[in-house]
Amino acid sequence: MAAPRGLRARHVGTSRAGTAVARLRLAVRRTLAELPAEAATAPVVVGCSGGADSLALTLAAAAELPGRVRAAVVDHGLQDGSAAHAEAVVTALTGLGVPAAVHTVVVDGPGGTEAAARRARYAALHAARPDPHSPVLLAHTLDDQAETVLLGLGRGSGPRSIAGMRTWDAPWARPLLDVRRTVTRTACAELGVRVWNDPHNDDPRFTRVRLRHEVLPLLEDVLAGGVAEALTRTAAQLRDDGDALDALADRVRQDAEHGPDLHAAALAGVPPAVRRRVLRAWLRDAGVNDLTDLHLRSSDDLVGRWRGQGGIALPGGLDLVRRDGRLVVRRAETPRPGGG
Secondary structure, three states, X not given: OOOOOOOOHHHHHOHHHOHHHHHHHHHHHHHHHOOOHHHHHOOEEEEOOOOHHHHHHHHHHHHHOOOOEEEEXXXXXXXXXXXHHHHHHHHHHHHOOOOEEEXXXXXXXXXXXXXXXXXXXXXXXXXXXXXXXOOEEOOOOHHHHHHHHHHHHHHOOOHHHHOOOOOEEOOEEOOOOOOOHHHHHHXXXXXXXXXXXXXXXXXXXXXXXXXXXXXXXXXXHHOOOOHHHHHHHHHHHHHHHHHHHHHHHHHHHHHHEEOOEEEOHHHHOOOHHHHHHHHHHHHHHOOOOOOOHHHHHHHHHHHHOOOOOOOEEEOOOEEEEEEOOEEEEEEOOOOOHXXX
């Protein structure tokens, strides 16, 4: 991703930058205007791989926020020459006036390569923040949002997943969720910078790649276009609905909580959609992670279908039981195979 001779970061802010760059700068400006005051005025980190989306966002942010932006280049170590590539991205960004550094991570753990890489990347970006209030700008586009919604639909992950990514989910800010990938590529062309095309973005072993190159184009053809935009509108509507239900669930939880427990009677007349939100938040705060839909619905049965049944086995060696009219999380009395 070597920078063409003579290119300087100041060019990003000139009228010669073109309409695509101007649109990205406006997206950054609008996103920052909606952040909490501490985040909106703190130093900004941008995750940059050297691809068109993240490179265009980095340069647009640097032009919009002179002196406040630094780039974090994460080396996942998953490809031959990844370290050299990461250093080349840092060199190019530095030449364009954007301070940058490489953050090397180890990709391992459950969930496959994609999930493990995402966890490692987010941890590195979080650690790269120079200030506790610093936002991290991520270059997810409208196309990425559409893919996320489709993944959630296909996996039956529920409304939270189908609602997609948020523009602000501290410390993550996503200014480009209303911007198509074609705009970021046009912006890079306007600036005269070369971009890196990650081979993983064309590797059909990854589900998201097949969605991008096979499923979405087919849907666009069958439904006569506009599918990506329609999916993102659906996500926005679900986020609005989810926020309203979450606010209601918070009020119900306040009435139902009794110390560390929940009064079952206070939940009995609550609609299931709200009740399960109460249970999800309460169980997570009690240290229960990796909740599945089956866990949640079984837990809800202790209220909505109570008939004296026994406790529910939860992840992490925990049980949920109903005792004296209260829901109680406790350590499992009998060790389970594999410690779960």
